[in-house]
Every structure is written in C-alpha cells, then in structure tokens.
Amino acid sequence: MNTVDLDVVAGRIHAVLGENGAGKSTLLKCLAGTLPASEGTIEVNGDVVALSDPGAARACGISCVFQEMSLIQDLSVAENIQLASPPRKMGLIDRQAERRRAEELLKLVGAEDVSPNKLVRDLPLSRRQLVEIAKGLASNPRLLILDESTSALTEQDSQHILSLARQLADDGLAILYVSHRMAEIEQLADDCSIFRDGSKVDSFVFETKTADDMVRMMMGRAIDASLPRPAPLAKDLPSILQLKGLTWAPALNSIDLELRRGEVLGIGGLDGQGQHEILLAVFGALKGMAGKDGTGRQTDHQCSAFKADGNDPTHGLCTGRPWLPWSGPVNAC
Known part of the structure; x- marks a missing residue:
C-alpha cells in the first residue's frame, strides 16, 4: 500500500473496492492495529493516534470484522463475543451479564436462534459469521470495518446485515465496507474509494460514478477488453463426466x-452448500454415496466417476481427475 489518503465520515458508509492484491486488506490491517503503517498518520476525531496493536484500535473506537474469522472454537458464543473486554463483578467475569449482552447482540445481527452457551465449533458457518459481526459490535465502536462480512451468509441473513449497517450509519456510526458484490455496494455505499496495485485511484460520492466507471478504475481497462469471448462449443461434443442422482446425505441430494x-463448468453457491463435496465425489474420496451412472445403472457406493470396486482417491489421479483443494480437505470419509 503506497501513500493512501482516505476520509471516513460518521453517519456514512464508505465502500472500498479493488481487485485482489489492490491493497484493501493492508489498509484494514493498519486501521485494526494488526499491521503498523511504515509511513503516514492516522487521525481519529482530529487526533493523531498510534494504532500499534488491536487494543489501541479498540481504545480509539475502531472495530474490524475480518473475512478470516477470529473466533475461538472451544469457547462459547458469549465468551467469544466479549473476549476482549468481558463484564466483571468483584474482579471476576460476570457470566450472567456476559450472556445477557450476547443475547442482545445476537438479536441485533439476526441470530436469535443461536444460544450464547453454545460452543462455536458446533455452529454452522453462516451462524459463525453472524457471531463474528456481533463480536465486532460488542465494543460500541465509532468506526466499524466490515470485510466481506456477508460472503458466508444466506440471502436472508445478508439482507438483514445490510439493513443493520444502514441503520447503524443512520444512527451516526462510520462504516468502512469491503465487498466484491456490486449489488451490495450499490445498495449501501454513500462514498467509495477505488484501489489498484496498492494505491488509491480515486474517492468519490458513490452516485457520481457508474458501475462500468468503477470497474474500469479497478482494472485499469474496460472489462470487455480483458476477457476474450469464449468460442461457441459444438453440440455433439462427447460427454466426459456424468453424475445422475448423486446423493451423499445430508450434503448432496440427487445431483x-x-x-x-x-x-x-462452474459450480457456485454459498460456502457449505455442497460444492466441495461434489469435487470430492468426482475425485473418489467419499464413501456411502448413491446415484446412477451415465448408462442408468444404480450404484450404491459411487457414481460413474468411480471404478466398480469401491471408492479410491488414487483412481481420480489415475483417470485424469486431480483435485486441487481451495482451503484444505473437509471431513469427507
């Protein structure tokens, strides 16, 4: 990140846009106190501050909800939400007050169904994300930084968080919002800054630029000039892979x-919706599947991607179907 000037105003939502590697994460880490800036100054309410660590950032009223979750798996939801500053009574943590505050924050972020006493490891990914947001609000910040905070949420939960962000901004909170979803940016942003190659390209009132303008600033070129148009495929191309009725309960159902x-072939969806399991199935790493192969034959343990004598991950390699995991293996077998 190089020589960035940025103003975030109370009561407004400031979106930060840019391609991967543009410098957005570095900016957020500097503001959150996890990465000291090598040059320049940071001012909060007109005062120059030194954000040497996350505690210093919190003391200045800055709270960051990173894309990479910071929850401790073996602690309860309530303990995680107020980990930095739990309520105390006579020198000891006040567990009742801790639970009451957690319930308030969970309700605020739309996670009333989550028990404050539940261990984080027992929550699905979408609920962990909401707990992370509740944790970010626990310190009553003046500046809330949201980094891809809806990426693991359902559409309903995402809309609740977007509405909450708008409500908090209307109540005077300053929000720095990072997302790759232009629909969210269009719904929320009052102001916007574009980053490219570690530098800020421009800052502006959001409604003064079109989506095409912003994409050009992010990429340095028009998007239609950077992506070649795919050649049309012939209709009689041979089938390489067929899955019919592929089932591996509860993750996959009649695929x-x-x-x-x-x-x-692109496979999309929110995280945890079965995409990784499909890849593991094709690779040969799942047991106990059911479905039909390309000829309509019933299979009790594998689809047509597997050899007849059972599941074998090495078969995926031997038949030209290597698997390159995105974030490590899942508990498949």
Whole structure:
C-alpha cells in the first residue's frame, strides 16, 4: 500500500473496492492495529493516534470484522463475543451479564436462534459469521470495518446485515465496507474509494460514478477488453463426466451434472452448500454415496466417476481427475 489518503465520515458508509492484491486488506490491517503503517498518520476525531496493536484500535473506537474469522472454537458464543473486554463483578467475569449482552447482540445481527452457551465449533458457518459481526459490535465502536462480512451468509441473513449497517450509519456510526458484490455496494455505499496495485485511484460520492466507471478504475481497462469471448462449443461434443442422482446425505441430494469435452463448468453457491463435496465425489474420496451412472445403472457406493470396486482417491489421479483443494480437505470419509 503506497501513500493512501482516505476520509471516513460518521453517519456514512464508505465502500472500498479493488481487485485482489489492490491493497484493501493492508489498509484494514493498519486501521485494526494488526499491521503498523511504515509511513503516514492516522487521525481519529482530529487526533493523531498510534494504532500499534488491536487494543489501541479498540481504545480509539475502531472495530474490524475480518473475512478470516477470529473466533475461538472451544469457547462459547458469549465468551467469544466479549473476549476482549468481558463484564466483571468483584474482579471476576460476570457470566450472567456476559450472556445477557450476547443475547442482545445476537438479536441485533439476526441470530436469535443461536444460544450464547453454545460452543462455536458446533455452529454452522453462516451462524459463525453472524457471531463474528456481533463480536465486532460488542465494543460500541465509532468506526466499524466490515470485510466481506456477508460472503458466508444466506440471502436472508445478508439482507438483514445490510439493513443493520444502514441503520447503524443512520444512527451516526462510520462504516468502512469491503465487498466484491456490486449489488451490495450499490445498495449501501454513500462514498467509495477505488484501489489498484496498492494505491488509491480515486474517492468519490458513490452516485457520481457508474458501475462500468468503477470497474474500469479497478482494472485499469474496460472489462470487455480483458476477457476474450469464449468460442461457441459444438453440440455433439462427447460427454466426459456424468453424475445422475448423486446423493451423499445430508450434503448432496440427487445431483445431476454433465461435463463435455472442451467445457469449463462452474459450480457456485454459498460456502457449505455442497460444492466441495461434489469435487470430492468426482475425485473418489467419499464413501456411502448413491446415484446412477451415465448408462442408468444404480450404484450404491459411487457414481460413474468411480471404478466398480469401491471408492479410491488414487483412481481420480489415475483417470485424469486431480483435485486441487481451495482451503484444505473437509471431513469427507
């Protein structure tokens, strides 16, 4: 990140946009106190502050909800939410006050169904994300930084968090918002800053630029000039992979999929919706599946991607289906 000037105003939502590697994460880490800036100054309410660690940032009223969750798996939800400054009574942590405050914050972020006493490790990913946001609000910050905070949420939960962000800004909170979802930016942003190659390209009132303008600033070129148009595929291309009725409860339920030679097949969805399990199935790393292969034959343990004598991950390699995991293996077998 190089020579960045940025003003975040109370009562407004300031969006930060840029490609991966543009400098957004470095900016957030400097503001959160996890990465000291090598040059320049940071001012909060007109006072120059030294954000040498997360405690110093919290003392200045800055709270950051990072994309990478900071929750401790073996602590309860309530303990995680107020980990930095738990309520105390006679020198000891006041567990009743801790639970009451956690309940208030969970309700605020739309997670009333989560018990404050539940261990974080027992929560699904979307609920962990809401607990992370509740943790960010626990210190009553003056500046709230949200880094891709809806990436693991359902559409309903995402809309609740977006509405909450708008409400908090209307109540006077300053919000720095980072997201790759332009629909969210269009819904929320009052102001916007564009980053590219570690530098700020421009800051502006959001409604003064179009989405195409912002994409050009992020990429340094028009998007249609950077992506070649795919050549149309012939209709009679041979099928390379077929999945029919692929089931691996509860993650996969009657999945039909066909991949033809020369195709690039994208599998999308919120995290935890079965995408990784499909890849593991094709690779040969899941046990106890059911479905039909390309000829309609019933299989009790594998789809047509597997050899007949059972599940074997090495078979994926031997038949030209290597698996490159994105974030490490899941508990598949």
